[in-house]
Amino acid sequence: GDSVTQMEGPVTLSEEAFLTINCTYTATGYPSLFWYVQYPGEGLQLLLKATKADDKGSNKGFEATYRKETTSFHLEKGSVQVSDSAVYFCAGQAGTALIFGKGTTLSVSS
Amino acid sequence: GAGVSQSPSNKVTEKGKDVELRCDPISGHTALYWYRQRLGQGLEFLIYFQGNSAPDKSGLPSDRFSAERTGESVSTLTIQRTQQEDSAVYLCASSRGLAATYEQYFGPGTRLTVT
Numbered sequence: 001g002d003s004v005t006q007m008e009g010p011v012t013l014s015e016e017a018f019l020t021i022n023c024t025y026t027a028t029g030y031p032s033l034f035w036y037v038q039y040p041g042e043g044l045q046l047l048l049k050a051t052k053a054d055d056k057g058s059n060k061g062f063e064a065t066y067r068k069e070t071t072s073f074h075l076e077k078g079s080v081q082v083s084d085s086a087v088y089f090c091a092g093q094a095g096t097a098l099i100f101g102k103g104t105t106l107s108v109s110s
Numbered sequence: 111g112a113g114v115s116q117s118p119s120n121k122v123t124e125k126g127k128d129v130e131l132r133c134d135p136i137s138g139h140t141a142l143y144w145y146r147q148r149l150g151q152g153l154e155f156l157i158y159f160q161g162n163s164a165p166d167k168s169g170l171p172s173d174r175f176s177a178e179r180t181g182e183s184v185s186t187l188t189i190q191r192t193q194q195e196d197s198a199v200y201l202c203a204s205s206r207g208l209a210a211t212y213e214q215y216f217g218p219g220t221r222l223t224v225t
Contacts, residue, residue, distance in 0.1 A: 004152070032210035032211065036216075043201075043217060043218040044153075044201065044216040045216065046213050046214075051210065093210040096158055096160075096166060097143060097155035097158055097166075097169065098153070098214060099155070100145075100152035100154075102151055102152040103152060
Protein backbone atom coordinates (compact mmCIF):
# COMPACT_ATOMS: atom_id res chain seq x y z
CA GLY A 1 0.00 0.00 0.00
CA ASP A 2 0.89 3.68 -0.12
CA SER A 3 3.31 4.93 2.51
CA VAL A 4 5.22 8.04 3.51
CA THR A 5 8.62 7.94 5.19
CA GLN A 6 10.21 10.96 6.79
CA MET A 7 13.43 11.42 8.65
CA GLU A 8 13.18 10.78 12.34
CA GLY A 9 13.95 13.47 14.82
CA PRO A 10 14.39 15.24 16.94
CA VAL A 11 16.21 17.86 14.93
CA THR A 12 17.94 20.55 16.98
CA LEU A 13 19.24 23.68 15.27
CA SER A 14 20.48 27.11 16.17
CA GLU A 15 18.60 30.15 14.94
CA GLU A 16 19.40 31.06 11.31
CA ALA A 17 20.62 27.55 10.49
CA PHE A 18 19.54 25.76 7.31
CA LEU A 19 16.83 23.13 7.69
CA THR A 20 16.14 20.02 5.64
CA ILE A 21 13.62 17.37 6.62
CA ASN A 22 13.57 14.46 4.20
CA CYS A 23 10.36 12.83 3.02
CA THR A 24 9.86 10.07 0.47
CA TYR A 25 6.67 8.38 -0.60
CA THR A 26 5.68 5.05 -2.06
CA ALA A 27 2.50 4.95 -4.11
CA THR A 28 1.09 3.27 -7.18
CA GLY A 29 0.29 6.63 -8.73
CA TYR A 30 1.39 10.19 -8.17
CA PRO A 31 -0.25 11.50 -5.05
CA SER A 32 -0.58 15.10 -3.98
CA LEU A 33 1.99 15.82 -1.30
CA PHE A 34 1.73 17.98 1.77
CA TRP A 35 3.65 19.25 4.75
CA TYR A 36 1.64 19.84 7.90
CA VAL A 37 2.94 21.55 11.04
CA GLN A 38 1.83 21.27 14.64
CA TYR A 39 3.01 24.08 16.89
CA PRO A 40 3.09 23.45 20.65
CA GLY A 41 -0.42 23.41 22.05
CA GLU A 42 -2.05 23.92 18.66
CA GLY A 43 -3.80 21.77 16.09
CA LEU A 44 -2.36 20.39 12.89
CA GLN A 45 -2.27 22.92 10.07
CA LEU A 46 -1.28 22.81 6.44
CA LEU A 47 2.13 24.38 5.76
CA LEU A 48 2.46 23.81 2.02
CA LYS A 49 1.48 21.41 -0.74
CA ALA A 50 2.24 20.29 -4.30
CA THR A 51 -0.20 18.45 -6.52
CA LYS A 52 1.99 17.34 -9.43
CA ALA A 53 5.56 16.59 -10.39
CA ASP A 54 8.00 19.52 -10.31
CA ASP A 55 5.53 21.68 -8.40
CA LYS A 56 7.10 23.70 -5.61
CA GLY A 57 5.07 24.49 -2.54
CA SER A 58 6.14 27.40 -0.37
CA ASN A 59 4.93 29.21 2.73
CA LYS A 60 6.49 31.13 5.63
CA GLY A 61 9.96 30.72 4.11
CA PHE A 62 9.60 26.95 3.82
CA GLU A 63 9.82 25.21 0.45
CA ALA A 64 9.40 21.69 -0.90
CA THR A 65 9.61 20.44 -4.48
CA TYR A 66 7.74 17.39 -5.74
CA ARG A 67 10.44 15.18 -7.32
CA LYS A 68 8.85 12.34 -9.24
CA GLU A 69 12.16 10.75 -10.21
CA THR A 70 13.22 10.35 -6.57
CA THR A 71 9.67 10.16 -5.15
CA SER A 72 10.65 12.83 -2.65
CA PHE A 73 9.22 16.00 -1.13
CA HIS A 74 11.93 17.32 1.18
CA LEU A 75 11.14 20.35 3.34
CA GLU A 76 13.71 23.15 3.41
CA LYS A 77 14.14 26.54 5.01
CA GLY A 78 17.17 28.71 4.59
CA SER A 79 17.15 30.35 8.02
CA VAL A 80 15.09 28.89 10.84
CA GLN A 81 13.70 30.90 13.74
CA VAL A 82 12.85 29.91 17.28
CA SER A 83 9.19 30.25 16.33
CA ASP A 84 9.61 27.40 13.82
CA SER A 85 9.95 24.92 16.69
CA ALA A 86 7.17 22.42 16.06
CA VAL A 87 6.42 18.92 14.81
CA TYR A 88 6.40 18.60 11.01
CA PHE A 89 4.46 15.88 9.19
CA CYS A 90 4.84 14.87 5.58
CA ALA A 91 1.69 13.44 3.99
CA GLY A 92 0.46 12.11 0.67
CA GLN A 93 -3.00 11.75 -0.76
CA ALA A 94 -3.73 9.57 -3.75
CA GLY A 95 -7.26 8.59 -2.83
CA THR A 96 -9.43 10.09 -0.20
CA ALA A 97 -7.50 10.10 3.05
CA LEU A 98 -4.10 11.51 3.87
CA ILE A 99 -1.26 9.10 4.61
CA PHE A 100 1.12 10.60 7.12
CA GLY A 101 4.73 10.10 8.07
CA LYS A 102 5.58 9.72 11.74
CA GLY A 103 6.51 13.36 12.23
CA THR A 104 9.78 15.16 12.89
CA THR A 105 10.23 17.34 15.95
CA LEU A 106 12.23 20.50 15.29
CA SER A 107 13.71 22.53 18.13
CA VAL A 108 15.38 25.83 17.35
CA SER A 109 17.42 27.62 19.99
CA SER A 110 18.48 31.25 20.03
CA GLY B 111 -15.13 31.76 10.99
CA ALA B 112 -15.06 28.86 13.40
CA GLY B 113 -12.72 26.00 12.75
CA VAL B 114 -13.21 22.32 13.40
CA SER B 115 -14.05 21.68 17.02
CA GLN B 116 -13.84 18.45 19.00
CA SER B 117 -15.06 17.39 22.39
CA PRO B 118 -14.03 16.42 24.92
CA SER B 119 -10.46 17.63 24.70
CA ASN B 120 -9.38 14.94 27.15
CA LYS B 121 -11.02 11.71 28.17
CA VAL B 122 -9.82 9.18 30.71
CA THR B 123 -11.76 5.95 30.83
CA GLU B 124 -11.45 2.51 32.34
CA LYS B 125 -10.71 -0.49 30.20
CA GLY B 126 -13.92 -2.06 28.96
CA LYS B 127 -16.00 1.12 29.01
CA ASP B 128 -17.52 2.70 25.91
CA VAL B 129 -16.54 6.23 24.84
CA GLU B 130 -18.03 8.69 22.40
CA LEU B 131 -16.01 11.44 20.74
CA ARG B 132 -17.59 14.36 18.94
CA CYS B 133 -16.53 16.44 15.95
CA ASP B 134 -18.12 19.64 14.64
CA PRO B 135 -16.81 20.33 11.12
CA ILE B 136 -16.53 23.69 9.43
CA SER B 137 -19.91 24.75 8.11
CA GLY B 138 -20.33 23.85 4.45
CA HIS B 139 -17.60 21.21 4.42
CA THR B 140 -19.02 18.08 2.87
CA ALA B 141 -16.13 15.75 3.69
CA LEU B 142 -15.21 14.69 7.23
CA TYR B 143 -12.34 12.46 8.32
CA TRP B 144 -11.30 10.75 11.54
CA TYR B 145 -7.65 9.97 12.23
CA ARG B 146 -5.83 8.45 15.19
CA GLN B 147 -2.36 9.36 16.42
CA ARG B 148 -0.74 6.97 18.85
CA LEU B 149 2.32 8.05 20.77
CA GLY B 150 5.38 8.25 18.52
CA GLN B 151 3.38 7.36 15.43
CA GLY B 152 2.01 9.24 12.48
CA LEU B 153 -1.67 9.80 11.96
CA GLU B 154 -3.66 6.75 10.93
CA PHE B 155 -6.77 7.17 8.81
CA LEU B 156 -9.89 5.66 10.40
CA ILE B 157 -12.99 6.67 8.44
CA TYR B 158 -14.34 9.38 6.17
CA PHE B 159 -17.76 10.71 5.24
CA GLN B 160 -18.70 12.54 2.06
CA GLY B 161 -22.16 14.06 1.93
CA ASN B 162 -24.81 11.35 1.98
CA SER B 163 -22.58 8.68 0.42
CA ALA B 164 -21.72 5.51 2.30
CA PRO B 165 -18.72 6.14 4.52
CA ASP B 166 -15.32 4.61 3.83
CA LYS B 167 -14.66 2.52 6.93
CA SER B 168 -11.55 0.83 5.61
CA GLY B 169 -9.28 2.30 8.29
CA LEU B 170 -11.27 1.23 11.33
CA PRO B 171 -9.00 -1.13 13.33
CA SER B 172 -11.75 -3.37 14.72
CA ASP B 173 -15.52 -3.75 14.97
CA ARG B 174 -15.35 -2.01 18.35
CA PHE B 175 -14.96 1.24 16.41
CA SER B 176 -17.89 2.91 14.68
CA ALA B 177 -18.79 6.40 13.54
CA GLU B 178 -21.87 8.27 12.47
CA ARG B 179 -22.52 11.54 10.74
CA THR B 180 -25.87 13.16 10.12
CA GLY B 181 -25.88 14.91 6.77
CA GLU B 182 -23.03 17.41 6.64
CA SER B 183 -22.96 18.18 10.32
CA VAL B 184 -21.69 16.67 13.53
CA SER B 185 -19.95 13.32 13.62
CA THR B 186 -19.44 10.97 16.55
CA LEU B 187 -16.79 8.29 16.85
CA THR B 188 -17.70 5.51 19.27
CA ILE B 189 -15.26 3.02 20.74
CA GLN B 190 -16.87 0.12 22.55
CA ARG B 191 -15.18 -1.99 25.24
CA THR B 192 -12.09 0.21 25.20
CA GLN B 193 -8.65 -1.37 25.41
CA GLN B 194 -5.37 0.17 26.51
CA GLU B 195 -4.10 0.14 22.92
CA ASP B 196 -6.94 2.53 22.06
CA SER B 197 -5.12 5.27 23.99
CA ALA B 198 -4.28 7.94 21.44
CA VAL B 199 -5.19 11.40 20.19
CA TYR B 200 -8.20 11.22 17.90
CA LEU B 201 -8.25 13.94 15.27
CA CYS B 202 -11.11 15.05 13.11
CA ALA B 203 -10.70 16.98 9.85
CA SER B 204 -13.11 18.46 7.33
CA SER B 205 -12.76 19.73 3.78
CA ARG B 206 -14.88 21.19 1.01
CA GLY B 207 -14.57 18.02 -1.02
CA LEU B 208 -12.75 14.77 -1.37
CA ALA B 209 -10.27 15.66 -4.10
CA ALA B 210 -6.67 16.00 -2.99
CA THR B 211 -6.73 19.68 -3.94
CA TYR B 212 -9.11 20.51 -1.10
CA GLU B 213 -7.26 21.30 2.11
CA GLN B 214 -8.21 19.30 5.17
CA TYR B 215 -8.71 21.43 8.27
CA PHE B 216 -7.97 19.66 11.53
CA GLY B 217 -9.54 20.02 14.94
CA PRO B 218 -7.49 20.16 18.15
CA GLY B 219 -8.09 16.49 18.87
CA THR B 220 -9.39 14.43 21.76
CA ARG B 221 -6.75 12.77 23.91
CA LEU B 222 -8.09 9.40 25.04
CA THR B 223 -6.42 7.55 27.88
CA VAL B 224 -7.61 4.05 28.73
CA THR B 225 -6.52 2.90 32.18
